Amino acid sequence: MSVMHLSEHEREELETREQRALGFWLYLMGDAVIFALLFATYAIMIPGTAGGPTGKQLFNLNNAALETALLLVSSLTFGFASLSVQAGNRKAVLGWLGVTFVLGAGFIFLELREFAGLIAQGAGPDRSGFLSAFFTLVGTHGVHVSMGLLWIVILGAQVAVKGLTAPVASRLFRLGLFWHFLDIAWVGIFSIVYLPGLL
Amino acid sequence: MFGKLTIEALPLYSAIAAGGAAVTVGGALLVAIVLTWLKAWKYLWTDWLTSVDHKRIGVMYIVLALIMLLRGFVDAIMMRAQQATALDAGGYLPPEHFDQIFSSHGTIMIFFMAMPFMTGLINLIMPLQIGTRDVAFPWLNAVSLWLSAAGAGLVMVSLVIGKFSTAGWTGYPPYSGIDYNPGVGVDYWIWAILISGVGSTMSGINFIVTILKRRAPGMTLMRMTPFTWTALCASVLMAFAFPAITVACGLLALDRLFGMHFFTNAHGGNMMNYANLFWIWGHPEVYILILPAFGIFSEVVATFSKKRLFGYESLVYATAAIAILSFTVWLHHFFTMGSSANVNAFFGVTTMVIAVPTGVKVFNWLLTMYRGRIDFHPSMMWSIGFMVTFVIGGMTGVLLAIPPADFLMHNTTFLVAHFHNMIIPGVLFGYLAGYMFWFPKAFGFELNRGWGLASFWCWLIGFYLAFMPLYLLGLKGMPRRMETYNDPTWQPYLMVAAAGAVVVLFGIASMVMQLYVSIRDRRLTADRTGDPFDGRTLEWSTSSPPPPYNFAVIPTVSDREPFLVAKKDGTAYQRPASYTPISIPSNTPAGVVLGIFAFVLGFAIIWHIWWLVAVSAIVMFTTVITRSSDDHAEFTLSAGEVKRIEDERFRELGRRA
Amino acid sequence: MERHGLATYLIGFVLAVVLTAIPFWLVATHALPPQRLLLVIGIAAVLQVLVHLRFFLHLNFTTTPKENLLALVFTALLIFIMVGGSFWIMFDLHQRMMS
Secondary structure (H helix, E strand, C coil), X not given: CCHHHCCHHHHHHHHHHHXXXXXXXXXXXXXXXXXXXXXXXXXXXXXXXXXXXXHHHHCCHHHHXXXXXXXXXXXXXXXXXXXXXXXXXXXHHHHHHXXXXXXXXXXXXXXXXXXXXXXXXXXXCCCCHHHHHHHHHHHHHHHXXXXXXXXXXXXXXXXXXXXXXXXXXXXXXHHHHHHHHXXXXXXXXXXXXXXXXXX | CCCCCCHHHCCCCCHHHHXXXXXXXXXXXXXXXXXXXXXXXXXXXXXXXXXXXHHHHHHHHHHHHHHHHHHHHHHHHHHHHHHHHCECCCCCCCHHHHHHHHHHHHHHHHHHHHHHHHHHHHHHHHHHHCCCCCCCCHHHHHHHHHHHHHHHHHHHHHHXXXXXXXXXXXXXXXXXXXXXXXXXXHHHHHHHHHHHHHHHHHHHHHHHHHHHHCCCCXXXXXXXXXXXXXXXXXXXXXXXXXXXXXXXXXXXXHHHHHCCCCCCCCCCCCCHHHHHHHHHHHHHHHHHHHHXXXXXXXXXXXXXXXXXXXXXHHHHHHXXXXXXXXXXXXXXXXXXXXXXXXXXXXXXXXXHHHHHHHHHHHHHHHHHHCCCCCCCCHHHHHHHHHHHHHHHHHHHHHHHCCHHHHHHHCCEHHHHHHHHHHHHHHHHHHHHHHHHHHHHHHHCECCCHHHHHHHHHHHHHHHXXXXXXXXXXXHCCCECCCCCECXXXXXXXXXXXXXXXXXXXHHHXXXXXXXXXXXXXXXXXXXXXXXXXXXXXXXXXXXXCCCCCCCCCCCCCCCCCHHHHHHHHCCCCCCCCCCCCEEEECCCCHHHHHHHHHHHHHHHHHCCCHHHHHHHHHHHHHHHHHHHCCCCCEEEECHHHHHHHHHHHHHHHHHHC | XXXXXXXXXXXXXXXXXXXXXXXXXXXXXXXXXXXHHHHHHHHHHHHHHHHHHXXXXXXXXXXXXXXXXXXXXXXXXXXXXXXXXXXXXXXHHHHHHHC
């Protein structure tokens, strides 16, 4: 589709959409810097266990694998939702958003269960510098996923009420960037926190 | 119900603290009374507080910055007065109060004076210079403004309720940790910075998208004004460096709120990582502030020398080089931490390297002035004063870049003199030059020249008097932040420094007079053409103040100085055959509401009022969701309305001719 | 907006699953000595990030706006400087404090 054939109004809409996409992308880049510094802080604080438990004693490979699976599948199902937006299939969009929400909520449930278990055995974030860094890094990701879940609900409601209008589709596009970005951050978490911790 | 907040939080324990609180509350009441008396509340609300127009947001940012400049200066003159009289436990301030003053002085001047001043000037001018009608995200722009105001509000409220931090503007742990600082002071500092920091990150993103995506047709990157270029580089730094201070302060807040051990002495904490994270932001921050000032100097020097800027390309490349290099020098702020020689040497060398592109720019300005017909407008005087003074500060900076020399000077008043020598001429003079240069653009009348020059000379002389003695004191070994001392040879220097602060006070008084006189004489100095200084770039092609849509017809650009070329070709001020309707973003209270509740949120966290934290968070979420779900946040100005405004403009122009 | 087919997502998904399964499996079985295992984890992670960028975020050199790519490269450079610098500074300090 060439820009030449667009009406004034369509051109403005396209420009707005492009600006928002770039702005949101820049926000994600800033967020990536936040995660990078939290990763660096975590790595620096691995020795700071203060005589408390280490990652090897605390982490559970199966739990991490299950969390990884849920998030990865949710990335795929969000992809299906994006495809349904392109196809203009409102019901399918709602369905896939629903599936994505359930998978994300499952991830949050597993994470909270892990956190609760750690705190119950005396390995909470106030036990040592290492655990502070662990809870903060993984928790920050968890907060992001929770925001993503809230956003899915809001946009789901917009799809249901307004339909797949241009502004709603544009918002879904940015939510997609956010959701896939969180999966990338999770790749960092299992590759830097859980797997090396269990060596 | 009220967390840690009790009646004890009121500053009734000391006359000076109570006086500060009384002035703050009294000032706020006075403003409220005057507004009520003028019946201006409705106008203020509908035309300003809820506005999403970049020009009005810019003006509000600058008003915030000037108010905070006064507050920060009161802190400064109090410190100078204390140190001038503090020999052998003299002086009038108890240590705890003195520590709050130097902490709030630094915090205010960096975060709530310089940052809003810069953001305000970029907001006001950059969209006009690139020939667009607004920034990319007007509503986000308003949110950024009100988050900055919320942070500034927290610092001001700490005067009245509770105390401010005593940990300096950098808030180093473990002293700023909960073990050594159980009060609310450090929390005020943390939340003021976190809240305003979110605003700055969003401003950075907003400006980047605006500059990259909304330039007028024909304006290639290398046809952008120097100010727009520096604004772009500073915005990139804002978007990518502010995450680091968010992490540093966020982790410190977690330590304090939840007993975590990021930066504590025991339990595996690592306090030096705080210094590391803080300065990953801190050094780029210096360039966030100074690059836009460099841009202003470039515009001012070219305009008042009536010459094209010398070496535009080299200035652009130097700016970009500084932007990237600024991320590679942060360890020089903590050379004395005890790194090995290799680490110190690396960061020492990068620090010296960054002086090179900065030096390039000084030659750009000097050679622009060379053989120019210089008009010594106050803005030009700020620029000349900057060049001379800044070079001295740059040289002491290169001196401090040598680790062994830094080991001797670290934490002395030599360092204090050095960074004031960079930031007062480099940042403040630049912004004041911009303020006096673009004031007619924002308000439609010029600022009085005489009072502007008086202000400049007082500031310049006051600066030298106040800070040159500190260099010498630093070499004599005086540590910074001394509430009292017992070396009588220091006192004469400190008295000179105090005299310098008084001269600066005259400079500030002259600025106030300038504003008063200019408003009084506004009809005499009215700017009817929109181009009072024979300007070269697009912001001068529109009226002063510009209409809400800036340009009735988006200009097409074919030169680096499009308006100058248009004036020469005789193509300036041409009326289009017809006008088209223009859609403009509608005003919204969402920004100011978010700011108010961000303030409440910060206040509630500081005092551990958890129910209020929940309430304000829910209000903020609801506001964001409601506003961002709105698909019709614009209204359309009809072609007839545009024609009416433009007819008025051409009548003014015709009367002038 | 160009269209992304179902195939893109499926290819990306399969690659991501493989690149996740390898390190998890190696850690579960301890099939390699720790040093080499760390290397494999690192390589798999970098590859997987690239897979996500290409197949889920649809980055490429033709349709992605060049500002976005530039921002990504710049971010990667900054992360390298910030994280690499932090490691250098803090581990250097650690060494000097402990020994």
